[in-house]
Amino acid sequence: MPGTDGCVRCGSSLHAATLVMDVRPPRAGKLAKRWRRAMPNLTRTQTHVGRLIRFGADCLSPARSRLVITQWPLVWRSVLPGWAHWHAGRRDRGRWFITAFCTLGAFGVLFYGRTLGSIFSGLAIAVHVSAIFDLINQYEPPRINVFGIAFDCPAWLVSLAVMMAVLLVLYAPIAGAIMQVAAPVEVTQSFEALQAGQVVLVNQRLGPGDQLQDGQLVLFNSSTYRVLNPFLHETVVNSNQSIGRILAGGGDMLTCVGGRVYVNGRQCLWQPSQPISLPSAEPVSEGMFVLLWNGTDERGTAVGATIAPELLRIPRDQIDGRIYWRYQPIWKFGSIR
Amino acid sequence: VSSRFQRLELDATNPPAPKAAAASAAPAAAMETHDAAHWMRVAGQYRRQGLFEAALRHYSRAVEMDRALVPGWVGQVRMLVALEEFPEAELWARKALELFRGQADLTAGRAQALCRAGDIKQAQGICDAAIQQPGQSPYPWLVRGDLMLALADSVEEHCFDKAVQLSGDWLTLIEIAEIYLYYHRPAKAQTRCQQALAKASDQPYCWYLQGMSQSASGFHDAARLSFKHCLDLDPQHAGARAAMESGGGWLRRLLGR
Numbered sequence: 001m002p003g004t005d006g007c008v009r010c011g012s013s014l015h016a017a018t019l020v021m022d023v024r025p026p027r028a029g030k031l032a033k034r035w036r037r038a039m040p041n042l043t044r045t046q047t048h049v050g051r052l053i054r055f056g057a058d059c060l061s062p063a064r065s066r067l068v069i070t071q072w073p074l075v076w077r078s079v080l081p082g083w084a085h086w087h088a089g090r091r092d093r094g095r096w097f098i099t100a101f102c103t104l105g106a107f108g109v110l111f112y113g114r115t116l117g118s119i120f121s122g123l124a125i126a127v128h129v130s131a132i133f134d135l136i137n138q139y140e141p142p143r144i145n146v147f148g149i150a151f152d153c154p155a156w157l158v159s160l161a162v163m164m165a166v167l168l169v170l171y172a173p174i175a176g177a178i179m180q181v182a183a184p185v186e187v188t189q190s191f192e193a194l195q196a197g198q199v200v201l202v203n204q205r206l207g208p209g210d211q212l213q214d215g216q217l218v219l220f221n222s223s224t225y226r227v228l229n230p231f232l233h234e235t236v237v238n239s240n241q242s243i244g245r246i247l248a249g250g251g252d253m254l255t256c257v258g259g260r261v262y263v264n265g266r267q268c269l270w271q272p273s274q275p276i277s278l279p280s281a282e283p284v285s286e287g288m289f290v291l292l293w294n295g296t297d298e299r300g301t302a303v304g305a306t307i308a309p310e311l312l313r314i315p316r317d318q319i320d321g322r323i324y325w326r327y328q329p330i331w332k333f334g335s336i337r
Numbered sequence: 338v339s340s341r342f343q344r345l346e347l348d349a350t351n352p353p354a355p356k357a358a359a360a361s362a363a364p365a366a367a368m369e370t371h372d373a374a375h376w377m378r379v380a381g382q383y384r385r386q387g388l389f390e391a392a393l394r395h396y397s398r399a400v401e402m403d404r405a406l407v408p409g410w411v412g413q414v415r416m417l418v419a420l421e422e423f424p425e426a427e428l429w430a431r432k433a434l435e436l437f438r439g440q441a442d443l444t445a446g447r448a449q450a451l452c453r454a455g456d457i458k459q460a461q462g463i464c465d466a467a468i469q470q471p472g473q474s475p476y477p478w479l480v481r482g483d484l485m486l487a488l489a490d491s492v493e494e495h496c497f498d499k500a501v502q503l504s505g506d507w508l509t510l511i512e513i514a515e516i517y518l519y520y521h522r523p524a525k526a527q528t529r530c531q532q533a534l535a536k537a538s539d540q541p542y543c544w545y546l547q548g549m550s551q552s553a554s555g556f557h558d559a560a561r562l563s564f565k566h567c568l569d570l571d572p573q574h575a576g577a578r579a580a581m582e583s584g585g586g587w588l589r590r591l592l593g594r
Contacts, residue, residue: 010439023400025393025413025429028422036421 074135078162079170081131088135097131100124113184113199113328125171132166133159180205184327185219191243191294192270193336199328200243200336204321212289212316215269216246217323217336220291220314241320244291244312245270254282254290254307261311272310282307287316373403380412385508387542387576389419407437411476414446418453419515426450441470445477452484453519460484475500475509479516486520497529507537514546523553541571548580 028036077084081101085094104124111117136158182201190196194217202219212218222242247270248254248263255262259275262268270292284290291312307313326336380395396412403409410433417426430447437443444467452460464484467477478500485493497513510533517526530547537543548563560580567577 010437023404024397025417026425028425033422036423 078132078135078166081128084135085131088138090138093131093134097127097134101127101131110330111328113186113201125167129163129166132162136162182325183321185241185323187243189242189294192245194243194326198326198332200323201325201327202321202323212246212249212319212322214246214249214252214263215337218244218246218291219320219323220244221318221320222293222312242293243323244293246289247292247311248284248290250284250286250288252284252290254278254284256308272308274309276308276311278308284313288313289316289319371402373399373406373409376402377406377409377412380409384412384416385540385542386571387545389416392416393420404436407440407443410437411440411442411446414443414450415476418446418449421453423450423454427454439466439470441467441472442474442476444470445474445480448477449480449483452480452487457484457487473503475504478503479509479512482513483516486516486522494525501532505536507533507540507543510536511543511546514550518546518550518553521553523550526550527554539570541567541574541577544570545574545577545580548577552580 074084074088077087080098082094082096082098085091085097101124104120104127108117108121108124111120137155181203183204184199185202187194187196187198187200194200219241220243222240222244247261247268252263253265255265256276256278259277260267261271261276272292282290290307291314292310293312294310323336326332326334376395376399380392380399383389383392383395393413393416396409396416400406400409400413410429414426414430414433417423417429427447427450430443430450433443434440434447444463448460448464448467451457451463461484464477464480468481470477478496482493482496482500485491485496497516500509500513510529514526514529514533517523517529527547527550530543530550533540533543534547544563544567548560548567551557551563552560564577564581567574568581571577
């Protein structure tokens with residue numbers, strides 16, 4: 001027929017005899033053959049282990065492999081539970097997932113810093129992961145091509161990969177960021193207005209540019225102790241954290257008159273519970289801080305040098321963060337001075 | 338460097354019979370006069386001896402002479418599958434199917450390559466398409482049986498019986514035995530080898546495959562006897578010779594391997 005080179009009856013090309021083409025088939029290289037022989041059972045049988053190994057090989061060799069996902073609009077909408085369902089037309093399910101996620105998440109925020117808050121937050125994440133599983137099970141699994149071997153990625157493997165991706169890509173950075181600027185710490189020993197059992201938020205972002213000012217409440221390592229690590233070596237651990245208030249920083253001059261503490265000749269707003277005395281004026285060197293604390297931590301070797309009862313001189317790197325907010329109990333929610 | 342010269346087809350004009358290999362002093366002019374049918378015949382003889390590499394070379398030569406030779410393309414694909422080069426076989430079958438659209442044997446060859454490579458779902462669809470094509474070739478039924486074995490389905494015997502009905506050639510039975518051996522079913526392979534031997538007891542490859550299946554089943558004495566028959570018919574048979582030399586260890590017998 002005009003305009004086509006195929007046989008009218010069978011569709012075969014009628015130009016086959018005159019075509020200039022290579023008639024030698026491609027051959028497998030020695031390395032490829034060795035690789036295939038090294039895992040013959042995995043290529044012959046559809047075992048989960050084989051699929052997992054192939055999936056790993058697929059991830060390790062992106063240049064020679066291909067992961068086909070045809071539902072990208074749903075994939076990126078999965079960052080919010082229920083959104084992808086809504087987009088896919090499953091609005092009833094989407095509504096349930098977003099409602100459950102928001103409710104549990106709200107309880108998680110409400111009880112933040114408590115065990116109950118962790119449980120609710122975990123449940124909210126579980127709802128999110130379940131929403132993704134539900135979405136995956138509604139569609140065909142993606143096809144994966146590894147070294148020329150194509151197979152359907154099983155739904156459980158896709159679900160596992162997505163769950164890991166959600167936890168590592170979405171929730172781990174969010175949790176890391178929150179822990180940096182608003183780490184919840186339960187007060188173990190009462191200090192000034194903070195009662196034992198209350199939860200405060202600590203900003204741990206104390207970079208070189210962040211100034212610690214006099215009068216700020218801080219969380220610091222009050223003492224160290226030794227432990228045996230898994231390699232049976234003794235290790236010094238800085239983990240006994242206490243709450244203190246900065247009285248003086250580097251370059252300040254600390255004096256004591258009539259049992260009251262003066263910094264650079266000015267009386268401090270915060271004073272120890274008992275009158276103290278200093279033999280002479282105490283200069284504070286650069287990089288050091290003098291803290292007011294309750295001075296009752298006897299669980300290990302003190303990190304800093306005790307100047308007087310309730311006065312401790314410690315280096316800056318022992319200060320973990322700045323306490324700025326009381327979170328629990330919720331009826332005492334508010335900033336701390 | 339020597340390995341490059343080993344692949345030269347200097348004895349290609351001769352029939353693949355080992356005895357004839359020595360008398361390979363055919364003039365170069367004679368090589369030019371052979372047509373595609375001759376190379377197909379030579380390739381077929383190699384294939385009946387289980388020499389897949391040589392058969393593949395001669396199928397390629399036949400296709401070179403006549404690019405519209407469908408059995409040549411099919412032979413290439415089947416030899417690639419026999420050499421366990423499945424991705425290459427699939428690629429080659431796909432290329433051939435661009436020229437011969439819907440050809441049953443080529444479609445079946447692609448299905449077999451996909452099946453052996455592990456993509457059973459796609460292979461099933463393609464195999465069904467191959468069987469629906471008009472024609473009386475046993476190969477699509479062999480591939481269907483191959484798929485059934487890969488899926489651990491017990492109806493594979495029906496497919497193989499259908500292939501045997503379509504072709505009375507002993508080679509079909511031997512190909513069934515090869516498929517069984519690939520899937521570690523030596524007992525069933527042995528049955529097919531016996532059927533093939535009933536038809537062609539003078540073929541060394543039948544004896545060799547029977548020996549292999551007997552050896553895999555644990556019948557080492559019977560296997561040695563089969564290999565001995567194979568070597569009687571073809572003293573140069575490398576596979577049987579290697580099996581005879583390696584298969585007699587007492588530890589191997591004790592372990593039943």
